Amino acid sequence: MTDSLQAAPGPFFGEFGGRFVPEALMAALDELTDAYEKARIDPSFREELDRLGRDYSGRPSIVTEIPRFARHCGGARVFLKREDLNHTGSHKINNVLGQALLTKRIGKSRVIAETGAGQHGVATATAAALMDLECTVYMGQEDTERQALNVARMRLLGATVVPVLSGSRTLKDAINEAYRDWVANVDTTNYVFGTAAGPHPFPAMVRDFQRVIGVEARAQMLARGALPDAVIACVGGGSNAIGIFDAFLDDASVRLVGCEAAGDGVETGRHASAISGGRPGVLHGSQSYVLQDADGQTQPSHSISAGLDYPGVGPQHAWLAALGRAEYWAITDAEAMEAFRLLCRTEGIIPAIESAHALAGAMKLGVELGSSATILVNLSGRGDKDVETAGKYFALLPEPTS
Amino acid sequence: MTALSDRLAEIKAEGRAALIGYLPVGYPSVKGSIAAMVAMVEAGVDAVEVGIPYSDPVLDGPVIQRAAEAALASGTRVSDAFLAVRAVVDAGAPAVVMSYYNPMLQYGLERFATDLAAAGGSGGITPDLTPDVGEAWIAAATARGLDRIFLVAPSSTPERLHMTVAATTGFVYAASLMGVTGERTAVGGAAERLVARARDAGAPAVCVGLGVSTGAQAAQVAAYADGVIVGSAFVRPLLDAAEPEAGIEALKVKVAELAAGVRGRA
Numbered sequence: 053m054t055d056s057l058q059a060a061p062g063p064f065f066g067e068f069g070g071r072f073v074p075e076a077l078m079a080a081l082d083e084l085t086d087a088y089e090k091a092r093i094d095p096s097f098r099e100e101l102d103r104l105g106r107d108y109s110g111r112p113s114i115v116t117e118i119p120r121f122a123r124h125c126g127g128a129r130v131f132l133k134r135e136d137l138n139h140t141g142s143h144k145i146n147n148v149l150g151q152a153l154l155t156k157r158i159g160k161s162r163v164i165a166e167t168g169a170g171q172h173g174v175a176t177a178t179a180a181a182l183m184d185l186e187c188t189v190y191m192g193q194e195d196t197e198r199q200a201l202n203v204a205r206m207r208l209l210g211a212t213v214v215p216v217l218s219g220s221r222t223l224k225d226a227i228n229e230a231y232r233d234w235v236a237n238v239d240t241t242n243y244v245f246g247t248a249a250g251p252h253p254f255p256a257m258v259r260d261f262q263r264v265i266g267v268e269a270r271a272q273m274l275a276r277g278a279l280p281d282a283v284i285a286c287v288g289g290g291s292n293a294i295g296i297f298d299a300f301l302d303d304a305s306v307r308l309v310g311c312e313a314a315g316d317g318v319e320t321g322r323h324a325s326a327i328s329g330g331r332p333g334v335l336h337g338s339q340s341y342v343l344q345d346a347d348g349q350t351q352p353s354h355s356i357s358a359g360l361d362y363p364g365v366g367p368q369h370a371w372l373a374a375l376g377r378a379e380y381w382a383i384t385d386a387e388a389m390e391a392f393r394l395l396c397r398t399e400g401i402i403p404a405i406e407s408a409h410a411l412a413g414a415m416k417l418g419v420e421l422g423s424s425a426t427i428l429v430n431l432s433g434r435g436d437k438d439v440e441t442a443g444k445y446f447a448l449l450p451e452p453t454s
Numbered sequence: 455m456t457a458l459s460d461r462l463a464e465i466k467a468e469g470r471a472a473l474i475g476y477l478p479v480g481y482p483s484v485k486g487s488i489a490a491m492v493a494m495v496e497a498g499v500d501a502v503e504v505g506i507p508y509s510d511p512v513l514d515g516p517v518i519q520r521a522a523e524a525a526l527a528s529g530t531r532v533s534d535a536f537l538a539v540r541a542v543v544d545a546g547a548p549a550v551v552m553s554y555y556n557p558m559l560q561y562g563l564e565r566f567a568t569d570l571a572a573a574g575g576s577g578g579i580t581p582d583l584t585p586d587v588g589e590a591w592i593a594a595a596t597a598r599g600l601d602r603i604f605l606v607a608p609s610s611t612p613e614r615l616h617m618t619v620a621a622t623t624g625f626v627y628a629a630s631l632m633g634v635t636g637e638r639t640a641v642g643g644a645a646e647r648l649v650a651r652a653r654d655a656g657a658p659a660v661c662v663g664l665g666v667s668t669g670a671q672a673a674q675v676a677a678y679a680d681g682v683i684v685g686s687a688f689v690r691p692l693l694d695a696a697e698p699e700a701g702i703e704a705l706k707v708k709v710a711e712l713a714a715g716v717r718g719r720a
Contacts, residue, residue: 070587071587073584076607082611232512235633236632333560334582344560347531347532347560348560349557
């Protein structure tokens with residue numbers, strides 16, 4: 053194909069994407085789209101975002117080769133793109149700095165966000181503190197209990213955290229509640245969406261703000277000699293994956309692999325693999341793959357990783373899967389935790405459990421490709437937030453002394 | 455013309471506004487919800503909106519959310535809505551369904567329209583499907599003579615308002631305020647301005663929903679709109695009742711209050 057797949061503008065990506073939301077939100081989404089279209093071609097916006105990346109969140113993030121881990125990957129050479137080293141500990145900051153700047157541009161004084169594990173909530177609270185915006189974060193009640201430390205972190209940063217009691221009390225319900233807030237407060241409030249999903253312009257806009265990951269990584273790999281044979285990343289909503297994929301989309305020699313969370317295994321029904329185990333449908337404003345029953349009711353997702361525990365996926369991933377440009381694998385909790393343990397022990401890097409799904413994918417891919425291959429893994433986040441989960445999983449926590 | 459359009463025209467000729475009542479199918483049970491809808495008709499609603507419960511109702515406030523969650527937990531299916539539509543029509547009132555898009559999409563838009571028409575329904579209200587992305591639904595509904603009822607909001611731009619009014623049949627659903635469904639202490643001036651804007655854009659009938667919960671509010675809205683849509687205030691008696699029968703009795707009292715309201719007797 054001759055047309056570039058990079059930076060596809062939306063609102064539709066093939067049959068996926070679009071904007072399926074209440075009419076009340078259309079004006080705000082149009083305003084946001086318009087402001088974004090202007091900002092993306094405005095050099096001063098780009099410069100400000102680059103400055104924040106450089107002086108605040110620590111860009112460019114480095115690339116690290118991990119030879120001891122690579123022994124478990126069929127002997128392939130494996131490199132990590134270190135988004136875990138960003139300020140706030142994950143790729144999420146790239147997106148929120150862009151959206152917070154845009155909020156200032158459209159003259160709004162308040163931001164709202166949804167969060168699952170808390171990474172996007174923490175990043176949004178951080179950007180709000182930096183840019184003097186009022187901030188409310190919606191978080192499923194179950195997640196506020198599972199991730200109490202991140203709740204405290206957001207509150208330290210001055211955000212209001214609202215535990216969501218409706219529905220399944222997890223990320224999808226936090227998104228519903230954020231929409232309800234937005235409908236009622238759209239005059240003053242901008243919705244800082246955390247992943248490359250939702251209604252237009254979010255999938256394209258979030259992708260563009262995360263695109264820097266792949267742009268940097270592609271240059272860094274070329275500087276080391278050549279493009280990688282494969283790029284691999286975890287996929288929940290899919291923002292870190294689309295962020296690293298985009299710059300490689302037109303490099304036909306580079307295989308792109310997204311790793312969805314398979315939980316206990318796709319065949320058990322307890323998983324979060326929307327592409328491998330779901331069907332096309334509409335959830336949270338766009339057409340994509342959704343975990344749903346025959347009647348289109350969203351089904352609960354399951355994953356050891358709270359950040360991947362979402363029953364949908366960004367529409368651009370659905371499109372890349374349909375085109376065959378990217379492939380999507382399902383990685384179980386057990387496979388991810390084995391990769392997590394190995395990276396800790398072999399390289400002295402504690403990854404986010406989300407990112408460990410990509411590491412597990414690299415272990416399989418390396419065996420498939422063999423020792424001459426080079427694999428680039430997006431290490432989307434660090435594992436500090438997951439120490440308790442991993443400690444329990446590996447039975448490393450002290451016994452209660454009662 | 456659908457039964458709904460005919461009925462709205464008759465009511466207009468009577469010199470009053472219509473009262474349209476919403477209830478989700480499946481709460482407290484499929485049977486119980488159908489009994490409640492029929493009771494609403496007997497107590498004075500002019501048309502019924504049969505709600506299809508959905509797992510992710512972004513435009514609904516806590517009252518309708520609670521009822522919809524309970525309906526889904528007890529196994530309510532999309533097809534149950536057509537049973538309710540048939541029962542309402544048999545009781546003598548036009549019925550429309552109100553559904554978020556994904557349940558319609560998964561049921562199949564053609565099949566949905568076929569089954570809705572076969573049940574005697576007049577059309578569908580789609581809170582998260584706007585005409586600009588609703589071509590397939592518009593085609594399916596039009597082919598079977600069904601109304602496709604879209605929403606306008608106080609935030610709708612003039613362009614979108616015209617586009618929506620042009621694509622809508624039956625009545626234009628005017629959201630009275632920027633917010634989700636639920637009872638409010640007052641219906642603000644935004645609703646009246648929006649009705650006027652929709653009329654200017656060519657809407658033959660405009661009904662107002664969101665926030666109307668008392669006879670006095672209904673009377674106030676009835677003074678400028680073709681119809682008053684009431685949801686949460688009718689669901690609440692069912693939620694609050696200890697027994698389904700008591701819920702239906704309390705619902706009838708509430709319907710009578712609102713029915714008097716649209717007749718200017720609040």
